[in-house]
Amino acid sequence: MTEHELSLTGKSINEMSAEDAERITDEVAYAKRMLDILSLIPGSLEEYLSDRQGFLDRHGIRLCREDIDFLCCPKDPDEKLAIISDNNRISEMPESFFRYRQFIGNKIAIRDLMTKKLCDPDNINMKKWRARQIRRCDGVLGGLNESFVHTVVTYELAEGCSVGCKFCGLSAGPLKKVFFHTPENSRLFKDVLKSCHKILGDAAGYGMMYFATEPLDNPDYEKFEDDFYEEFHTVPQITTAAADRDIERTRYFITEISKGRGFIHRFTIRSLEMAEKILESFTPRELVMVELLPQFPEAPAFVPYVKAGRETEESGIQKADGDPGTICCVDGFCISFPDKRFKLISPARADERFPKGIYESEWVEFENGADFEEKLLRYITDELELDIPDGKVLKMYDHFTLGEHNGKKCIISRFGEAIPLKEPYMVRIAELVKEGVHDRREIVDISVYEKLARPENAYWYLNRLWDAGCIAEKIFE
Ligand code: SF4
Numbered sequence: 001m002t003e004h005e006l007s008l009t010g011k012s013i014n015e016m017s018a019e020d021a022e023r024i025t026d027e028v029a030y031a032k033r034m035l036d037i038l039s040l041i042p043g044s045l046e047e048y049l050s051d052r053q054g055f056l057d058r059h060g061i062r063l064c065r066e067d068i069d070f071l072c073c074p075k076d077p078d079e080k081l082a083i084i085s086d087n088n089r090i091s092e093m094p095e096s097f098f099r100y101r102q103f104i105g106n107k108i109a110i111r112d113l114m115t116k117k118l119c120d121p122d123n124i125n126m127k128k129w130r131a132r133q134i135r136r137c138d139g140v141l142g143g144l145n146e147s148f149v150h151t152v153v154t155y156e157l158a159e160g161c162s163v164g165c166k167f168c169g170l171s172a173g174p175l176k177k178v179f180f181h182t183p184e185n186s187r188l189f190k191d192v193l194k195s196c197h198k199i200l201g202d203a204a205g206y207g208m209m210y211f212a213t214e215p216l217d218n219p220d221y222e223k224f225e226d227d228f229y230e231e232f233h234t235v236p237q238i239t240t241a242a243a244d245r246d247i248e249r250t251r252y253f254i255t256e257i258s259k260g261r262g263f264i265h266r267f268t269i270r271s272l273e274m275a276e277k278i279l280e281s282f283t284p285r286e287l288v289m290v291e292l293l294p295q296f297p298e299a300p301a302f303v304p305y306v307k308a309g310r311e312t313e314e315s316g317i318q319k320a321d322g323d324p325g326t327i328c329c330v331d332g333f334c335i336s337f338p339d340k341r342f343k344l345i346s347p348a349r350a351d352e353r354f355p356k357g358i359y360e361s362e363w364v365e366f367e368n369g370a371d372f373e374e375k376l377l378r379y380i381t382d383e384l385e386l387d388i389p390d391g392k393v394l395k396m397y398d399h400f401t402l403g404e405h406n407g408k409k410c411i412i413s414r415f416g417e418a419i420p421l422k423e424p425y426m427v428r429i430a431e432l433v434k435e436g437v438h439d440r441r442e443i444v445d446i447s448v449y450e451k452l453a454r455p456e457n458a459y460w461y462l463n464r465l466w467d468a469g470c471i472a473e474k475i476f477e
Helices: 003-007 018-040 044-050 051-057 067-072 077-084 087-092 093-116 124-147 184-208 221-232 246-257 270-281 310-315 369-380 423-434 438-448 455-468
Strands: 151-156 265-269 288-295 330-336 341-347 358-360 401-405 408-413 419-421
Touching: 003 067, 018 093, 018 288, 018 310, 044 051, 044 358, 067 093, 067 401, 077 087, 077 221, 077 419, 093 184, 124 330, 124 341, 124 369, 124 408, 124 455, 151 184, 221 246, 246 265, 246 270, 246 330, 246 401, 265 270, 270 288, 310 423, 341 369, 341 419, 423 438, 423 455, 438 455
Parallel strands: 151 330, 265 288
Antiparallel strands: 330 341, 341 358, 401 408, 408 419
16 A cells, blocks of 8 residues: 555545545455456456456456556565554555455444344334344354344335245245236325334334345336335335346436445346346446356355245255355334235245245234234234243253353353353253243242342343243243
């Protein structure tokens, strides 16, 4: 980095000259384009290595070869690691690499902010329920849970999906209905959004306008997006597998994002042909805020499909521990507009009982906005299990065992989480829950009788285990 580039490292893009901001934005876009090509196009790294400048010229990547080498094929990977691990060696990184890394760091920070704050609902029951589901998912999904934001609501504008991806983790059926933007439908949509906003708070504005649907199947999606923006002053994130269907329509959505009306979109890339079309049709700057997901096996960065939904139907339930077994990132309500109904959903690891990797309640039908609001509130008040049930035998989820981690007693999930048991009474209570034959009162009585805990400690710790998602609840039994 030059002295001038170094002097900018502590500044945000808004605190620098237009010229610097422009250069840095380009650097990030070109670095991202290079990585997108390498992740999508088979043989692209070899092609680059055999003719570096020719490759960069052909793909319009205006970064020098030294920058690209440092980014994706450093001569000495250990030295690169040493540079990026040492804050005093920032000047040895190319500015493009430093800024791209910062860009990814910011995206991760925003993702974490969504999980911890932005998607956290105002409604106290929903807040408590969602917090426990997030902790439960730490146990059942392991570290992979960090990539799930646990949004509290999602809105479907169609029933079924026209794309029919063979890897669909939600087993979406064929497209059956589309919710068009008629005056009546727009009224219902706005009323439901308003109710969600009133009940759940701003978190309702971080939901998506799709679930087991393809957003671009709805020709009026843009109009609903405007209604959504009117209510929440943001546009929802889109994940689409049909970004190549109508390039100019897709360009509209990414332009909206670049105007700051939203944050990010994701394109599922189904084939090499689609990858080439997307890379040709959009400039690196246009795709800065669009993640391209390689979902075809020839892609160098292809990751085997999540074993849920269609994949479990095809190949049966497989318990691969490196796979979360779900693609559901919603802990809350899925609202279907074509059918005027909603259901509670929550991630699970795909198994015989939850082949899609999702808990789904029965649907609740509604007539209009007022009816929706009343039924949603009633559901939240009456149906969510918030506290440890009285008089019911408590069981620990099967994926937990009691053991030792780093020489300390713990509850250990076979998917990676370890919850330390710091006191002997905690160990005993965990053992009693794991036995799966006692109710809460009996567990407290036993630990008091054995002189391990005072009743208030025992009750307190059972509640902690409940909040930590260790004790099986009715919807997952
Ligand atoms: S993954 Fe998405 S686009 Fe593909 S079939 Fe499923 S819902 Fe449709």
